[in-house]
Each structure stands twice: as structure tokens, then as C-alpha cells.
Amino acid sequence: MLKWIGASLILLAGTAFGFLQASRYERRPKELRHLGNALLTLETEIVYGVSPLPEAMSRIASSVPKPVSLLFADASARMRETAAERTAADSWSEAIHAVWPRLSLADSEKASLLALAPTLGLTDRDDQAKHLRLAAAQLRTEEETAREEQRRYEKMWKSLGALSAALVVILMY
Amino acid sequence: MWKSALEWLPSSIRTALAHLPANWMNRAEEIRIRIDRPLEVVAAGEYTFVTPDGRLTLSAEQAFKPAREDCAKLLDRVTNHSFYTMEEELRRGYITVRGGHRIGIAGRAVLENGRVRTLQQIGGFNIRIAREVRGSAEQLLPLLWDPVREAFHHTLIVSPPQRGKTTLLRDAARAVASGGWSSPERGGRPRKVGIVDERSEIAACVDGRPTFDVGPRTDVLDACPKAEGMMMLIRSMSPEVLIVDELGREEDAEAVLEAAHAGIAVMATAHGRGPDDVRERPSLAPLFAERVFTRIVTLAPRGPTGTILDIRDASGERIAVPERTSIAWRL
Numbered sequence: 001m002l003k004w005i006g007a008s009l010i011l012l013a014g015t016a017f018g019f020l021q022a023s024r025y026e027r028r029p030k031e032l033r034h035l036g037n038a039l040l041t042l043e044t045e046i047v048y049g050v051s052p053l054p055e056a057m058s059r060i061a062s063s064v065p066k067p068v069s070l071l072f073a074d075a076s077a078r079m080r081e082t083a084a085e086r087t088a089a090d091s092w093s094e095a096i097h098a099v100w101p102r103l104s105l106a107d108s109e110k111a112s113l114l115a116l117a118p119t120l121g122l123t124d125r126d127d128q129a130k131h132l133r134l135a136a137a138q139l140r141t142e143e144e145t146a147r148e149e150q151r152r153y154e155k156m157w158k159s160l161g162a163l164s165a166a167l168v169v170i171l172m173y
Numbered sequence: 174m175w176k177s178a179l180e181w182l183p184s185s186i187r188t189a190l191a192h193l194p195a196n197w198m199n200r201a202e203e204i205r206i207r208i209d210r211p212l213e214v215v216a217a218g219e220y221t222f223v224t225p226d227g228r229l230t231l232s233a234e235q236a237f238k239p240a241r242e243d244c245a246k247l248l249d250r251v252t253n254h255s256f257y258t259m260e261e262e263l264r265r266g267y268i269t270v271r272g273g274h275r276i277g278i279a280g281r282a283v284l285e286n287g288r289v290r291t292l293q294q295i296g297g298f299n300i301r302i303a304r305e306v307r308g309s310a311e312q313l314l315p316l317l318w319d320p321v322r323e324a325f326h327h328t329l330i331v332s333p334p335q336r337g338k339t340t341l342l343r344d345a346a347r348a349v350a351s352g353g354w355s356s357p358e359r360g361g362r363p364r365k366v367g368i369v370d371e372r373s374e375i376a377a378c379v380d381g382r383p384t385f386d387v388g389p390r391t392d393v394l395d396a397c398p399k400a401e402g403m404m405m406l407i408r409s410m411s412p413e414v415l416i417v418d419e420l421g422r423e424e425d426a427e428a429v430l431e432a433a434h435a436g437i438a439v440m441a442t443a444h445g446r447g448p449d450d451v452r453e454r455p456s457l458a459p460l461f462a463e464r465v466f467t468r469i470v471t472l473a474p475r476g477p478t479g480t481i482l483d484i485r486d487a488s489g490e491r492i493a494v495p496e497r498t499s500i501a502w503r504l
Binding site for chain 2: 046050051052053085087088122124125128
């Protein structure tokens, strides 16, 4: 009886682990797309709307889905907090570090987002647009590879988790 | 006013300035910040450097020297983290912030087709502290009232820079629009006032609301070129009194003429040491040829800010000023 309970626990854990890994592969391209779109919206807000960053970012936060929206909401909140004397660059990089654990993105994407910080809000509109478009383009290429990986590994992880758990159970028997 | 100007500064600079002696705080007209050079305060023609602990000094070595990061923070703050929203302001060279303070900016100019497009590498700031002196125009207004026409004289306030022109003009707007500046039989009822505030100095609008009290019946056309703005206001807001700062271009003179002929009282200011200076400026000559301004108020170049030197009529005759009319405001 005890054996049965143990075996089913192992099976359950293995399957769950497999699905968790698979869901990372599923979420990554989605988040990349949302992030890319958000950056392009930010470009529009800056170039055509000429809205100040705190407003532009909170508007974006309400228009893109979670968890990408958290990044913009956090940065906007940090900028509005005047007593802390954060510059736009400080707010943006702090927001990235704070929100990162909730995103399923890789370090290379973090780097291209952080690369925006030194110029964010500090140059004229054309220059802002250039940087944002560059970052969005980088995310787009990442998105392609992420999709490729999703096709390849998502199903694999889903079955691999359950199968390796089954193997452990068989070996223990 | 000093306090609300300090709010814009990063804490390092603010701590140094927070301990300044009261007589400097009250009189301060400008705070000057330059990267790696002494922090300076200007008041009533005098200047002083400030040490890190807020003492006054004239030695550049002992003075507090704002670092590059301090200036970056200041710039980030006054542009609301968004340098790109300030393109027009940077082309003019200054940003007006909440509280009406005007922050002049110096840096490296970026040209486009030979004209300044924007500034980069900002290295110098001049914070001109705005002063609102309520009541400063109240004794002056009865002298500008024409009992025959039952309207205000077209008035030109002439003074050198930093002598209180704008402060006086602002309070005139407030007093005219709130009424009660004189006894009722002399026409003290509130008037409709229109302000063309090209440099956002008179009303200091932020998000469409004046941050200074310019009166309940006042409409402000903010950041609008004067000549065009005057015509717009006349068409759209039908003011009884039109207020503009610093006439200087030919089209300004034309617009003032237009307004005067439309029966609107114009109150304006101009840079100059006296009426003769202004009379000789080619751009304003048509106004004097037509004898538009029937009251020319000159502010004294020395003494307390806002002291009236004399008031003249269109032909240059002095108007008798009652003995006690001294609008030099106590700070």
C-alpha cells in the first residue's frame, strides 16, 4: 500500500516537473512578443504622443498582459516616487531586476533591455525611437528561436517528465 | 517660493542650500548650478558661492561643486524623466516648471539646417526663482484708470531685467480680474483679462492651470507666440484687458495696435532703462508714432525691486504720483 502511494507521488512529481519545464518553453515566445509590442508602443508614445515616460509606461502597463506589464508598471511607479531621486535609467534597471524572476526570459534579453537604460528619456525623440526599435528587433529574433525551441522541447518535456518518473518507479519495484 | 524652487534640486545641492542665512533665502533671485564649478546664489545684484554646509563664501575653492550625477538628476527631474518632451523648450533655452520657476539651460547646441534643434551635454543651469507679490500692483492700478473713457490706459511697463516687470504685470492681471483694486465709482469691478504668456512666466501654467494667482476672470494662452496669441485671444476670448510680457518684435507692435483699435486695453512690458530707450527701438516705433501707450511706467534701475521711477503719458509728460505710492515690495 505504502509502495503504491510512493510510486504515485513520484509519478505525479515527475509529470509536474515536465509540465513546468514545458510551460517555460510555452511562455517564453509569448512574453517576447508582448515585450516587443510594448517597446514599439512605447516608441509610438514617445515619437507621436510625446508623452512623458512615467505616463507612457503606466499606459503601456495597462495595455499589455501580465507579467510583461509588471515591468512597465514598476518602472513607472519608481519614476513617480520623487523623494527617491531615481533617474529614468535607475528606475528602468531596478524595475528589470525586480520583475525578472517572474518572467521566463533569458539573460540575453535582460541584457538588451538593460542596454536601453543609459539613454532612456535622455535624448531626443528620433534617438529614443532608434534605441527602442533596436531592442524590439533583438527581441523579435529571439522570439523566432524561442518558437523553434518551443516546437522542439515543449512536447518532449511533457512526456519526458512522466516517462522518467515511470522509469524511477519501475527501477524501485 | 525659495522652498518650492529647492524641491527641484537633488538632495546633495538642496542640503547645502537649506542652511543659507534667511536674508539670502528671502532675496535670492537665481540659483546657478554648473558641473564641477561652485554653486552660486544671486540676490539683488550680489552673488555668493555656497559651501557644502551652507555657509557663504566668495572663494571658489571652498564652495560646493555639484557633480555630473547631481546635474543629471536635476535634468532628469525637471524634464519629468523625458528629455524628448522638451524639444521646444530646449530650443528656447529654458524650461518652466511647477511653481513658475524658470530653469535656463546651457549645453552643446545641435544644429539642423543652421538652426538650433536641441541642446545636448547640458552643463549649466540657472534657476530663476519666481516671485509672486500679491498686492504689488494695487496702488498703481488707480493711476492707470482713465475716468473719461471708463477704461484702463494702454500701459507699457519699462525696466531693466530683474527689476520686477513680470511680477508687477502678474499682479496687475490678478487685481484687474478680481476687482476691488479701487473704489467702486472708479470702476473697480472685475474685468475679463487675457494673458498671452509666451514664456510661461506670468501665469506659469502646468497642465493647463496657472500656478500663480492671476485672478478669477483671466484666460491664459500659454507658450504662444505673442503676436499670434494676441489676435487669437481677441477673436476667441473677448478680453477687456490684454496682458503681454516683453514686446520686442515688429509683429508684436502690429498686434498691439490691432488690439488697441479693437477697444481692448493693453498692458505690456518692455526691456529698457527708460521711455526714451524704448521709443528708439525700431520695432516699437509704430506704437509711439500712433501714441498708443498713454501710460508709461518706468521702474527704477536701483533700490528695492519694483520701485517706480516715474509714470509718463503719451507725450512724455510726468503724471503726478501720490507721495505714498511706493510699490517696492518687502521680501
